[in-house]
């Protein structure tokens with residue numbers, strides 16, 4: 001159940017994103033506690049959700065920031081994240097974005113290609129600065145997740161191929177305005193099988209041994225994000241298993257003396273605290289099935305249409321023990337892909353005006369909203385309003 005009050009429902013136009021800030025804070029406390037056990041550093045991935053109210057809570061719990069655009073760097077700074085806690089990745093950083101990040105003196109760039117290294121060096125030189133750079137390596141480890149959110153296999157655009165790494169480190173050392181700080185990895189998102197993280201560690205151990213033999217020792221290793229959440233049963237597992245996640249790295253990564261270990265969690269921090277609250281516009285009888293047409297659409301939450309993602313859908317106006325029947329739950333957008341779920345068991349009494357919650361929408365929900373069909377951007381509300 002979501003922690004919304006009857007008053008909040010009565011007063012508010014739908015659809016809107018609703019955030020349970022108490023759950024967010026609990027999640028953060030657990031993540032920080034488990035990371036501290038191993039002296040791991042956390043940078044929250046703003047791409048998952050950059051809502052200023054949430055950023056403030058995340059910053060207060062002491063996480064750093066992981067950004068993928070100049071605007072995200074600015075949003076992190078504006079929310080009070082110390083510049084020294086900000087890392088910045090992305091295959092296509094523009095000159096303007098690089099300049100901004102240097103100006104702000106962020107902790108480090110996660111650099112993805114040779115031409116990018118040259119451009120960062122040139123811009124840093126012109127500004128009289130030194131850019132700290134970690135090299136993003138594509139370790140060719142399959143994350144066994146949806147192919148749109150797999151990033152660490154050779155066919156993906158991300159990172160340096162392992163074979164180029166030594167040359168890339170040497171280039172960093174030659175360039176006068178670059179300080180090489182270490183290695184960065186991120187193999188994918190919504191990973192629910194911890195053996196993927198163990199395989200990643202083994203691959204990183206191998207890569208690290210290879211370059212250490214040539215005297216190249218990374219002072220930090222950043223493992224990116226990727227820990228999955230339970231979309232099927234968010235109430236059973238509202239907080240992801242950070243303990244097992246970090247333990248996998250503590251057990252399998254051969255950390256070198258004095259080496260810093262970093263992570264960039266996005267989804268596991270914010271996914272479960274958010275719901276998209278929407279109202280039933282119509283219940284429609286199709287030829288062989290019934291449709292529930294909501295006032296939220298794929299422009300508000302694109303994950304089901306884009307990744308075939310399943311989110312739990314609940315009628316929060318109905319009584320708990322109503323008999324159920326299957327419905328296709330769709331939005332008003334003029335596309336057949338505007339469908340949140342097929343044959344979803346929902347109360348037979350479902351009718352126009354009922355409130356629905358689409359659960360686990362805190363990550364990659366609000367941030368991916370669009371104005372398609374000229375629909376408005378849904379506002380956000382918070383459990384402590």
Ligand code: LLP
Nearest residue numbers: 045186189190224225226264265266267364
């Ligand atoms: N670090 C890097 C370099 C990343 O590319 C990502 C996510 C993260 C960290 C955070 O990963 P997380 O902890 O959230 O798994 N829109 C898709 C997910 C795209 C993920 C992109 N990169 C979705 O809705 O499933």
